[in-house]
Amino acid sequence: MKQHWLVRPGSIRLLWIVFLGILALTVLAGLLMHPHAAFGIDGSFGFYAWFGFASCIAMIVVAKLLAIVLKRKDSYYDGD
Amino acid sequence: MTAISLIPPGLPLVLGALLLPLCTARLRALLVLGLPLLVIALVWQLPAGAVLTLDFLGYELAPLSDSKLGRLFATVFAIMAFAGGLFGLNHMRVAELSAALLSAGCAISIAFAGDLVTLLVFWEGLALASTLLVWSARTTQSRDAGLRYLVLHLFGGVLLLAGIIGHVAATGSVAFTAMTLDSPAHWMILAGFLINAGAPPLSAWLPDAYPEASPGGMVALSAFTTKTAVFVLLTGFPGADILIAFGLYMVFYGIVYALLENDMRRILAYSIVNQVGFMIVGIGIGTELSLNGAAAHAFTHIIYKALLLMSAGSVLYMTGKRKCTDLGGLFQSMPLTAVCGIIGALAISSFPLTSGFISKSMISQAAADQHLAMVWFLLVAASAGVFLHAGIKFPWFVFFQKDSGLRPPDPPLNMRLAMILFAFLCIALGVWPAPLYDMLPYPVDYVPYTYAHVVTMLQLLLFSGLAFFIMLPYLKRTLTITLDWDWFYRSLGPRLLGQAARVLDRWHAHRRIDALRHIGNFIGTLFLYHGPQGILARTWATGSMVLWVVILLGIYLVAYYI
Numbered sequence: 001m002k003q004h005w006l007v008r009p010g011s012i013r014l015l016w017i018v019f020l021g022i023l024a025l026t027v028l029a030g031l032l033m034h035p036h037a038a039f040g041i042d043g044s045f046g047f048y049a050w051f052g053f054a055s056c057i058a059m060i061v062v063a064k065l066l067a068i069v070l071k072r073k074d075s076y077y078d079g080d
Numbered sequence: 081m082t083a084i085s086l087i088p089p090g091l092p093l094v095l096g097a098l099l100l101p102l103c104t105a106r107l108r109a110l111l112v113l114g115l116p117l118l119v120i121a122l123v124w125q126l127p128a129g130a131v132l133t134l135d136f137l138g139y140e141l142a143p144l145s146d147s148k149l150g151r152l153f154a155t156v157f158a159i160m161a162f163a164g165g166l167f168g169l170n171h172m173r174v175a176e177l178s179a180a181l182l183s184a185g186c187a188i189s190i191a192f193a194g195d196l197v198t199l200l201v202f203w204e205g206l207a208l209a210s211t212l213l214v215w216s217a218r219t220t221q222s223r224d225a226g227l228r229y230l231v232l233h234l235f236g237g238v239l240l241l242a243g244i245i246g247h248v249a250a251t252g253s254v255a256f257t258a259m260t261l262d263s264p265a266h267w268m269i270l271a272g273f274l275i276n277a278g279a280p281p282l283s284a285w286l287p288d289a290y291p292e293a294s295p296g297g298m299v300a301l302s303a304f305t306t307k308t309a310v311f312v313l314l315t316g317f318p319g320a321d322i323l324i325a326f327g328l329y330m331v332f333y334g335i336v337y338a339l340l341e342n343d344m345r346r347i348l349a350y351s352i353v354n355q356v357g358f359m360i361v362g363i364g365i366g367t368e369l370s371l372n373g374a375a376a377h378a379f380t381h382i383i384y385k386a387l388l389l390m391s392a393g394s395v396l397y398m399t400g401k402r403k404c405t406d407l408g409g410l411f412q413s414m415p416l417t418a419v420c421g422i423i424g425a426l427a428i429s430s431f432p433l434t435s436g437f438i439s440k441s442m443i444s445q446a447a448a449d450q451h452l453a454m455v456w457f458l459l460v461a462a463s464a465g466v467f468l469h470a471g472i473k474f475p476w477f478v479f480f481q482k483d484s485g486l487r488p489p490d491p492p493l494n495m496r497l498a499m500i501l502f503a504f505l506c507i508a509l510g511v512w513p514a515p516l517y518d519m520l521p522y523p524v525d526y527v528p529y530t531y532a533h534v535v536t537m538l539q540l541l542l543f544s545g546l547a548f549f550i551m552l553p554y555l556k557r558t559l560t561i562t563l564d565w566d567w568f569y570r571s572l573g574p575r576l577l578g579q580a581a582r583v584l585d586r587w588h589a590h591r592r593i594d595a596l597r598h599i600g601n602f603i604g605t606l607f608l609y610h611g612p613q614g615i616l617a618r619t620w621a622t623g624s625m626v627l628w629v630v631i632l633l634g635i636y637l638v639a640y641y642i
Binding site for chain 2: 004006007019022023026027029030032033034036038039042046047048049050051052053055056057058059060062063064066067070071072073074076077
């Protein structure tokens with residue numbers, strides 16, 4: 001069976017390159033922005049990029065830590 | 081003013097819900113699609129500020145009290161009832177369609193309730209209609225989850241009732257206006273409202289009950305209960321500081337739990353709590369901009385969340401599967417469902433040119449204007465998190481990731497049309513926000529499309545996307561659930577009660593043995609004196625009886641003379 005274009009390894013590599021290119025563009029586009037910070041740091045170069053990235057990593061880590069305590073098999077309540 | 085202008089707009093839906101089971105299939109479809117349109121017409125022909133009053137037990141009720149906010153919510157509820165009905169026409173049971181109309185009718189009636197009695201009546205009606213929607217799936221899980229749903233919402237209703245009684249006793253008025261948290265009664269009203277909003281600690285009812293409903297049932301459920309709660313909080317408690325804390329908890333609770341979840345519709349259920357959290361923060365900040373933002377976000381949220389759930393519902397309807405671990409690769413055979421799901425996902429993530437972009441940012445802008453630094457940074461982090469848990473996670477695990485080998489086609493026409501309508505609205509509102517801004521309760525002085533806003537939002541979202549794909553190995557789905565506060569009443573509570581019952585049983589058994597022994601002794605004593613050989617039951621000779629009578633009479637005579 002012919003693989004769909006989207007799932008071929010070659011296209012996935014291409015998508016990554018395009019994605020990283022767009023990421024770089026959005027950061028560079030920040031150079032043309034008038035800084036209008038409400039709290040100081042949020043006006044600094046690339047703030048939203050690193051802040052978004054870091055907070056996502058932090059949320060995943062917190063979720064994984066919470067899972068250590070709270071994770072159960074999905075049949076946990078079946079005996080109700 | 082003509083008579084037609086003062087028909088409560090919720091009324092046709094409530095009556096229609098009762099008539100629906102008596103109709104033929106064709107008429108039923110006409111009612112399900114036509115009545116919501118009639119409601120929209122009734123809402124917009126109301127004279128501004130119209131009030132219909134009714135005297136009841138000496139209180140002045142206002143079952144119809146027009147406000148800009150009420151119109152906004154009633155309009156989106158009616159749009160939702162239309163699209164939800166269209167989506168469910170082919171697979172929802174008659175009773176289920178009835179319940180969906182009833183819940184829409186109750187929600188719209190709440191949006192026009194000018195007094196607390198009317199509010200309470202439709203509040204309870206909404207709880208019952210929603211329970212019926214959950215039960216309509218007719219599975220063991222939906223029966224149990226529906227029961228838990230009902231108990232919790234009746235509890236919330238009792239809190240609300242108690243608060244209303246206290247409020248009326250103190251003020252003598254049943255009017256529903258803004259309140260301050262200055263008495264236990266008002267705290268109870270707030271608690272009743274917050275339970276319906278999915279606020280902690282009782283938020284687990286939402287991901288517990290909604291995903292057990294049918295595909296169309298969950299679409300209908302997602303809109304009304306939590307958003308009427310947002311409406312009543314906007315009306316009753318604007319600017320109550322404590323709501324900021326509640327809202328922030330909900331925002332992060334939704335993200336973290338959705339990240340760990342495997343069931344696609346439970347992911348979206350957690351994300352409802354997350355989105356309502358944004359609105360509650362907006363209500364808590366309490367400026368005109370933030371209240372506008374909360375109202376606008378409720379409007380756009382109802383539409384894109386319904387769209388996401390229609391997409392997920394279509395997948396469930398076509399495959400019968402609901403777990404991410406069983407799904408994947410569906411974009412190949414369900415392209416329309418995938419595209420609509422992705423549009424909903426972009427809208428919830430507030431990508432530029434979608435509806436979320438023009439509503440959610442009003443709330444974080446209001447936080448910046450009020451110099452609430454902590455709130456602002458958390459809201460921005462949460463915006464990134466929305467993309468993470470709903471914006472990418474849902475489409476990725478359902479439509480892409482590994483190939484599950486499933487090749488179901490797109491769903492039937494009515495379901496496709498409902499998705500196309502809402503996908504269109506998600507983009508139309510994002511491209512052309514002016515009509516929505518005109519409907520907001522306060523004048524809007526907010527421009528969403530500035531160069532800075534577009535660039536910063538793209539940075540934030542695309543780098544969240546990068547984080548998602550880098551962390552993908554850690555996000556692999558497993559066959560697990562995550563315990564929530566409902567563990568206390570689903571597991572610990574029943575176990576403690578069981579334990580208590582066993583202890584009582586044992587105590588009772590001992591008591592029973594003791595009691596039987598006492599009763600046995602008593603009967604033995606009785607037998608001793610009154611049994612066949614008992615001294616008091618013996619047969620006496622007539623002579624001795626006469627002798628005793630003579631003696632007794634003699635004693636009596638003597639006693640009389642003394």
